[in-house]
Amino acid sequence: MGKSSSGYSHYESPDRFKGGPLPVAFARELAAALAPEGIPAGDVFRLTGLPIPVAEQTVADLVNVYDVQASAGNGVVVHDEQAVAQLAFPPGYLARLTSANPRDLKIISVKGDSMLPTLADDDVVMLDISKRDLSYDGLFVIRDGGDALLVKRIGRASQRGFVTIISDNRNVYPSVEKSLQDIEVVGRVIWRGGKV
Known part of the structure; x- marks a missing residue:
């Protein structure tokens, strides 16, 4: 994802992130990293709390x-x-x-x-x-x-x-x-x- 481990861990830390919605830019990077594992981009984008962008709904x-x-x-x-x-x-x-x-x-x-x-x-x-x-x-x-x-x-x-x-x-x-x-x-x- 091009992030340091501390930069990434911010999003998994309950103390710092408080489980809030993921920023869209981070969700896009995370979806690309998880795609080879078979995790649909739409599943990741649901964590933003926003409507799933059309481009992410149709990722093949x-x-x-x-x-x-x-x-x-x-x-x-x-x-x-x-x-x-x-x-x-x-x-x-x-x-x-x-x-x-x-x-x-x-x-x-x-x-x-x-x-x-x-x-x-x-x-x-x-x-x-x-x-x-x-x-x-x-x-x-x-x-x-x-x-x-x-x-x-x-x-x-x-x-x-x-x-x-x-x-x-x-x-x-x-x-x-x-x-x-x-x-x-x-x-x-x-x-x-x-x-x-």
């Missing part, structure tokens, strides 16, 4: 977009994982979608046809990288030996310590069982977007 939730492709096919090798943009969502949308910390959400693209009709080539998916437990069925992005990223449906396997890696386009891509030790989970797919 932002999720980083990475220049990474997960294969819905036989695997894409990833060499560079850098955020290249942010995708904006309506205020409060992410909170209705997930309870995850916004820092744990990543958007990447999908290449290939193995997950048709669920995911198509050039769709984008949002991952929650805090969800890596494969004991629950669902769509996950995994590394299957090395740098290759795959987006696949994960299901139960016939033997303990294994999972079934399932492609929704089953006529072309058969399911396979893999040991949990051979799989690195990147995150669970919680949202998709694509062309119509």
Whole structure:
């Protein structure tokens, strides 16, 4: 926020601040600092005791977009994982979608046809990288030996310590069982977007 700790603590000190309304300028700085934690700016501006400015009512939730492709096919090798943009969502949308910390959400693209009709080539998916437990069925992005990223449906396997890696386009891509030790989970797919 660009403030010293004593300058900030003034607003949390009952003796000095007396719990009065926050100054608008301070609320704006505080809202910007708390946005990466998923706290809506409108919640902070309520502490001013004034009507929430329109600009603060419409602050979008932002999720980083990475220049990474997960294969819905036989695997894409990833060499560079850098955020290249942010995708904006309506205020409060992410909170209705997930309870995850916004820092744990990543958007990447999908290449290939193995997950048709669920995911198509050039769709984008949002991952929650805090969800890596494969004991629950669902769509996950995994590394299957090395740098290759795959987006696949994960299901139960016939033997303990294994999972079934399932492609929704089953006529072309058969399911396979893999040991949990051979799989690195990147995150669970919680949202998709694509062309119509």
